[in-house]
Amino acid sequence: MSGTAGNAIHRGSCPGDVAWSTVNAGEAIPGVVTPLTWSFFGDAVERAMKHTFCDLGVLARSAVVASPRPEDRLWDVFYGRAAGNLNTFRALGDRMPGTSGDAIEEQIFGQVRAGVRSERVRGRYPIVAAKLPWSAARLVSRLQTAVGPVEPFWRGAVAPGALGDAAEAERAFREAAVRLEAVMRPHTLAAMLCQALYEQLHRAAERAGRAGLELSLVTGYGQMAETAVVTDLWEVSRGRLTADEFVARHGYHGPDEGELSARVWRIDRAPLLELLGQYRALPEERDPRRVERERAQARRAAEHELFAALPASRRAPARAVVRLAMRFIPLRGSGKAAFLQCVDVARAAALVIGGERLGAPEDAFMLTARELLDDARAGDLQALVAERRAAHDAYRTLDIPELFHGVPEPFPIGEGERRDGVQITGTPVSPGVVEGVARVFPGSAVGDALEPGEVLVCRATDPSWVSMMMLASAVVIDIGGPISHGAIVARELGIPCVIGTRDGTAQIRTGDRLRVDGAKGEVEIMAACGRIE
Numbered sequence: 001m002s003g004t005a006g007n008a009i010h011r012g013s014c015p016g017d018v019a020w021s022t023v024n025a026g027e028a029i030p031g032v033v034t035p036l037t038w039s040f041f042g043d044a045v046e047r048a049m050k051h052t053f054c055d056l057g058v059l060a061r062s063a064v065v066a067s068p069r070p071e072d073r074l075w076d077v078f079y080g081r082a083a084g085n086l087n088t089f090r091a092l093g094d095r096m097p098g099t100s101g102d103a104i105e106e107q108i109f110g111q112v113r114a115g116v117r118s119e120r121v122r123g124r125y126p127i128v129a130a131k132l133p134w135s136a137a138r139l140v141s142r143l144q145t146a147v148g149p150v151e152p153f154w155r156g157a158v159a160p161g162a163l164g165d166a167a168e169a170e171r172a173f174r175e176a177a178v179r180l181e182a183v184m185r186p187h188t189l190a191a192m193l194c195q196a197l198y199e200q201l202h203r204a205a206e207r208a209g210r211a212g213l214e215l216s217l218v219t220g221y222g223q224m225a226e227t228a229v230v231t232d233l234w235e236v237s238r239g240r241l242t243a244d245e246f247v248a249r250h251g252y253h254g255p256d257e258g259e260l261s262a263r264v265w266r267i268d269r270a271p272l273l274e275l276l277g278q279y280r281a282l283p284e285e286r287d288p289r290r291v292e293r294e295r296a297q298a299r300r301a302a303e304h305e306l307f308a309a310l311p312a313s314r315r316a317p318a319r320a321v322v323r324l325a326m327r328f329i330p331l332r333g334s335g336k337a338a339f340l341q342c343v344d345v346a347r348a349a350a351l352v353i354g355g356e357r358l359g360a361p362e363d364a365f366m367l368t369a370r371e372l373l374d375d376a377r378a379g380d381l382q383a384l385v386a387e388r389r390a391a392h393d394a395y396r397t398l399d400i401p402e403l404f405h406g407v408p409e410p411f412p413i414g415e416g417e418r419r420d421g422v423q424i425t426g427t428p429v430s431p432g433v434v435e436g437v438a439r440v441f442p443g444s445a446v447g448d449a450l451e452p453g454e455v456l457v458c459r460a461t462d463p464s465w466v467s468m469m470m471l472a473s474a475v476v477i478d479i480g481g482p483i484s485h486g487a488i489v490a491r492e493l494g495i496p497c498v499i500g501t502r503d504g505t506a507q508i509r510t511g512d513r514l515r516v517d518g519a520k521g522e523v524e525i526m527a528a529c530g531r532i533e
Contacts, residue, residue, distance in 0.1 A: 007391050008035035008368050009080040014070040016406035018087050021109045023402060023502075025075050025082035027479045029258055030460040031443055032080035032395045035388055037260045039368035040177060040346055042066075042077065048184035049074050055189055057124055057131035058095050079410050080395035084109065094118050097125045099196075107195055107481070110427075110500055113403070136193060143186040143331055147338040150179055154252065154341035158266060158348045169352035170373055176345040177369070183342065187335030194332055194483045197325045202482075204318045208309035212519055215431050216302035218325055218482075219491035220295035225333030226463060226489045229253060230470045231288045237279035243269070252344035253464040260347045261365040264464075274449055275467050282452065288470070291494050298494075332488065336463060358385070366392065402502060413442075422528075424501050424508070426476070428521035429487035432496030434474040435526070438512045442505045455516060457508050461486035469493060474516040476504045476523050490518075498523050 009032070014020075029041065043066035053059040070076045075084050086105060093104030100118040105111070153175070156162060163169040198218060205213040229250050235241035251266030265272045303322055307315050350372065354364025357376040364372055366388040367381060375381065398410040439454040450456055456472040458465070460479040466489050469475055474496040477486045481500060490497030496518030498504075504523065508514065511529035516522075 007388065009033055009038050009077050009392065009395070011070050011076050011078050011407065014076075014406045018071045018085060019113070019403070019405050020076075020078070020083040020408070021086055021403050022081060022083045022400065023109045023479055023500075025084045027460040027484055029082045030462075030479070031256065031259070032392060033077065033082070033259060034261050034365040034392060035368050036346075036350060036365045036372060037258075038077050038082075039370065040180070040260060040343070041258075042075075044177060044181040045184055045188075046074055048181055048188050051185045052188040052192060053092055055131065055135040055185075056096070056192075057128035058092050078408050079398055079400050080392060081400055083400075083404075083408075086113075090116070090118075091121075095121045095124050095128075097122075097128055107199065110481070110502075135189060139186055139189055139193065140327070140331065143183075143190060143335060146179075146183045146186055147334050150183065150338040150341050153179065154345055155248070157345040158251070163349055163352045166353045166356040169349035169356075173346050173349035173353070173369070173373065176342045176349065180339050180342040180346075183335055183338045187332070187339065190328060190331045190335055191483070194325075194329050195481070197321060197328060198483050200321045201325060204310065204314070204321065205306060207314060208306055210306060210309055212428065212431070213302055213306055214482075215429060215491065215519070216298050217306065217322060218299075218329060218488075219430075220292070220297070220299035221326060221330045221492070222292050222296060224330050224488075224492060225337045226466055226485065227288060227292070227492050229463060229466050230493070233275065233279055233467050233470070234288050237276050237282075243272070243276070247272070252341050253467075255464060257340055257462055257464045258343060260343060260350060261362070262347070264344060264347070266344065278449065278452060278471055282471075286470070288493070292492070295492055295494055329483070329488070332483070332485075333463075336485070340463065358382075422507060422525045424476075424498075424504050424523040424525070426498040426501035426504070426521050426523070427481060427487075428517075428519050429482050429484075429499050430475075430490040430495060430497035431519035432474070432494075433515070433517050433519075434496050435513065435515045436473045437529075438476075438508050438510055438514050440505055440508055440510045455514050457504055457514075459505055461489070465489075469495060474498075474514075474518065476501060476508070476514070476516060478502055478504050 046066040047064055050059055050064040054061055054064050067073055073085055074088050075082055089104050089108060090101030093099050093101040102112050102118045157172045163172055201214040201217050205211055232241055232246050232249060236243055236246050247265055252264055254262060254264030255271060256262040257264050306318060310318055350364040351361040353372055355361040358364060363385045366385045397413060399413050400408040400410050436453060436455040438457050439450050441458040450468050450471050452471045453473045455474045455476060456468060457476045461477060469489055470493060472495060475486060475490050477499040478501050480486055484499060487497060487499050496516050498516060498518055498521050508525060512525050513527040515524040515526050
């Protein structure tokens with residue numbers, strides 16, 4: 001629980017031969033983080049990811065450390081924005097049988113850079129062959145063990161008056177950090193296995209001469225954590241559940257919920273109440289449970305089509321992959337919900353500590369965890385808080401390149417020149433063709449409300465976006481892949497979606513008329529209407 005740079009959210013130096021990408025890390029923590037958020041996530045997630053590679057046999061246990069050296073890390077932070085280390089991810093991919101550095105870079109970060117090539121290191125292949133099946137077999141029970149106690153922990157910690165003073169809040173914060181890391185380890189393994197299973201389904205569909213059928217094979221699972229929010233919102237809008245009951249279940253969600261300083265629904269219900277008004281206007285055929293049944297029927301039809309088109313010798317392996325996908329893909333949501341509950345406990349605790357030790361609750365977010373828990377006991381940190389807030393505000397006006405070496409050169413956030421007929425491409429993740437008016441959210445899901453039937457265009461999604469996606473006719477997302485949160489939700493809701501456009505939010509403006517093809521991964525700006533203020 002410590003910062004990794006002088007100002008806590010910027011790595012000031014890094015060797016120039018280390019390549020970085022914001023693509024995948026930007027989905028995990030979009031936007032500019034506060035010092036407390038990075039100190040809570042940074043090293044914990046670093047260790048969790050390395051534990052995952054250790055569980056797979058790729059890394060020795062001695063390598064599971066959060067190094068202060070950026071060249072040894074899997075991810076780090078620059079100008080407040082998280083980025084993944086391509087060098088270390090590629091090196092790990094080259095040590096795994098069945099994949100490579102090239103495959104890892106393409107699957108996790110979207111593309112393989114020109115001029116780089118895989119250099120296989122086979123020394124740990126036998127260890128991976130022994131550990132990977134065992135880790136996969138134990139994953140469900142390990143995730144349930146880590147996730148199970150988190151919800152009662154969250155409910156108890158955020159109950160009114162539960163954190164009576166700074167000492168009690170400090171204990172809750174430390175426990176939240178421990179639980180976060182415990183959840184992230186199996187959650188990361190589940191994410192990696194889901195990506196591998198999707199790739200196997202993609203290959204099976206191509207072998208069957210049914211390219212793209214995998215999009216219908218990984219949907220319709222039902223009872224997923226990602227869509228439970230939508231179902232309960234629907235119930236509140238129909239008077240079958242109260243708003244208080246909803247917040248008791250889902251209050252840790254809300255705009256920018258992965259950021260500790262965010263005002264989630266538990267704290268501010270205004271965005272939630274606005275959503276409920278929009279849900280009340282939706283017709284009954286949009287009932288999420290009805291959509292869920294339709295998606296399940298579509299999946300079963302796709303399975304039948306796949307098995308019928310495959311040669312007899314390939315049907316049994318394909319059935320096995322389909323069964324594994326049904327088992328593991330829904331796990332992604334349960335792990336994410338649990339770590340967001342840990343984040344909300346830390347959020348609640350930080351506000352109590354900030355109010356008692358700093359005199360202003362919100363000042364807590366400008367300190368690292370170590371500073372908040374230890375240094376704030378005996379010292380005036382107001383000057384440091386002011387300095388950090390100024391740096392954080394400055395970074396919010398900047399962006400960094402998607403791909404860079406060493407330390408990136410930041411540039412002011414702005415809009416590029418656009419024209420009618422521009423076609424934006426990404427990864428097709430949920431089929432269907434829709435024409436509609438764009439509503440662009442370059443940052444968090446706040447500001448102008450999404451009107452029913454508009455095309456939602458955003459940088460990345462977290463579970464709080466699910467409630468907005470229900471209103472959209474289609475979704476266009478800058479960051480992510482086929483097993484990313486936004487892709488999973490779009491498929492479950494039956495909404496066309498193109499993900500991984502990289503610059504969709506820069507090219508598209510609110511008011512533009514779009515044509516979204518979720519099967520081809522294409523978004524056309526049919527008429528550029530300019531930004532609606």
